[in-house]
Amino acid sequence: MKIHTIFFSLALLIAPGFSKSKGKNDSPKSTIERIEKKYDALSKTAPVIKANGKPMCQSLRFIQEDDNLVKDYSKLRQIAIIRHGEPDMVKTGQYTCTEANQFLKCYDSVCIIVPEKPFFELGANEEVEIFSSPLNRALSTAHYLFGTERAITVSPYFREFENTIKESDSKKKYSIKRWKTTARIKWMLGISKPKNIESFSQAKDRAKKGAAILDEASNENAKVVLTAHGLLNRYLKKDLKKMGWKVVEDTGNDYFGTTILVKLDE
Numbered sequence: 001m002k003i004h005t006i007f008f009s010l011a012l013l014i015a016p017g018f019s020k021s022k023g024k025n026d027s028p029k030s031t032i033e034r035i036e037k038k039y040d041a042l043s044k045t046a047p048v049i050k051a052n053g054k055p056m057c058q059s060l061r062f063i064q065e066d067d068n069l070v071k072d073y074s075k076l077r078q079i080a081i082i083r084h085g086e087p088d089m090v091k092t093g094q095y096t097c098t099e100a101n102q103f104l105k106c107y108d109s110v111c112i113i114v115p116e117k118p119f120f121e122l123g124a125n126e127e128v129e130i131f132s133s134p135l136n137r138a139l140s141t142a143h144y145l146f147g148t149e150r151a152i153t154v155s156p157y158f159r160e161f162e163n164t165i166k167e168s169d170s171k172k173k174y175s176i177k178r179w180k181t182t183a184r185i186k187w188m189l190g191i192s193k194p195k196n197i198e199s200f201s202q203a204k205d206r207a208k209k210g211a212a213i214l215d216e217a218s219n220e221n222a223k224v225v226l227t228a229h230g231l232l233n234r235y236l237k238k239d240l241k242k243m244g245w246k247v248v249e250d251t252g253n254d255y256f257g258t259t260i261l262v263k264l265d266e
Contacts, residue, residue, distance in 0.1 A: 026071050028264045032246050034069045035262060039249040051115040056085070057256040060249070061121040062128075062223055077218040080225045081233045082120065083257040084137040085112035085144065094173035095215065101165050103176050111140035112255075117146045119256060120171040120225070129221040131214065133158040133228045141256075142227040157210040160229035162197040163187065184231075209221055211239035218263070233259065 046058040062080065065073040075161070087110045095103060122128055130152045132142040142152050165183045186192035188200045214236070218224045228236070228255050237247065237259050245261040 014167060023161070030266060031070055032262060033065055035248045036062065038067060038069055039260070049115045049117060049119040051086070051113050054082065055205055056115050057119050057251065059119050059121055059256055060251070060260075062260070063262070070264070077222045077263045077265065078224070079214050079218060079240065079261045080120065081259045081261070082141065082145070082225065082227045083233055083237055083253065083255060084141040084227060085115070086255040087111075087137050088113045091176060093153055093175075095176055095179060096173055097168040097179070100174075100179040101167070104163065104165070104180075108135050112137055112144065113120055114144050120145050120258070122146065126223070127221055128223045128225055129153070129217045131155060131158060131217070131224070131226045132230075133160065135159055135229070138227045138229060145227065146225075153212065155210075157213060158205055158226060158228045161200075161231045162202040164194045164197055166192055166194065180208060203259050204235055207235035208239050211236050211243065215240065215243055215245070230257070237261070
């Protein structure tokens with residue numbers, strides 16, 4: 001009897017430890033760490049997608065239930081923020097101020113160089129809410145990735161932070177990158193205030209509203225995708241993180257650069 005009592009007492013002491021350990025493994029933090037490790041593993045074996053023989057990006061996907069990473073998959077929400085593909089236009093050379101402004105207009109109207117196949121993989125019956133910027137380079141990216149049969153919500157909240165170059169009669173020529181970067185810095189610092197475009201403060205407020213749209217959409221559909229633009233996407237990511245979303249994959253800011261964020265409901 002005494003031996004049985006001792007074993008029973010030990011079991012009572014040890015059991016809470018086991019229970020606590022199991023709870024720790026199923027905590028949101030541990031689950032997110034497992035998802036991060038899964039993406040690390042996928043990145044080592046994912047095929048490279050090419051366009052005209054040039055490597056563009058690696059294949060990517062959402063976490064699926066059969067990955068067995070989440071105890072209750074119904075509580076997992078996922079958002080993928082994708083930068084548009086490479087615009088189908090010549091971007092080298094030197095430009096005057098007038099030519100640079102004309103370049104920006106063309107940049108907003110052209111489609112993208114389409115790779116050999118979609119890099120973001122969706123199952124035929126995989127339910128996903130898709131959003132896109134109205135600018136052609138983003139919308140054509142959405143069509144390339146998901147086809148034209150899936151519903152795509154096009155919203156002005158997801159257009160790029162606006163940029164324009166102050167007109168000048170100067171005939172000096174610079175690279176388009178220099179023109180754009182200089183104009184963008186002046187705009188962000190408030191030195192340049194072009195007419196008919198939003199201020200930097202207004203653009204950041206728009207990004208906050210865009211992040212709220214994506215977050216709200218994920219309540220209805222647990223998987224959300226956005227095709228948009230580099231600078232906007234940075235602020236969307238920042239705002240979503242403030243709302244409790246966690247970044248589990250980030251392939252950078254280049255063309256097709258993708259950030260995947262997750263949130264676990266309690």
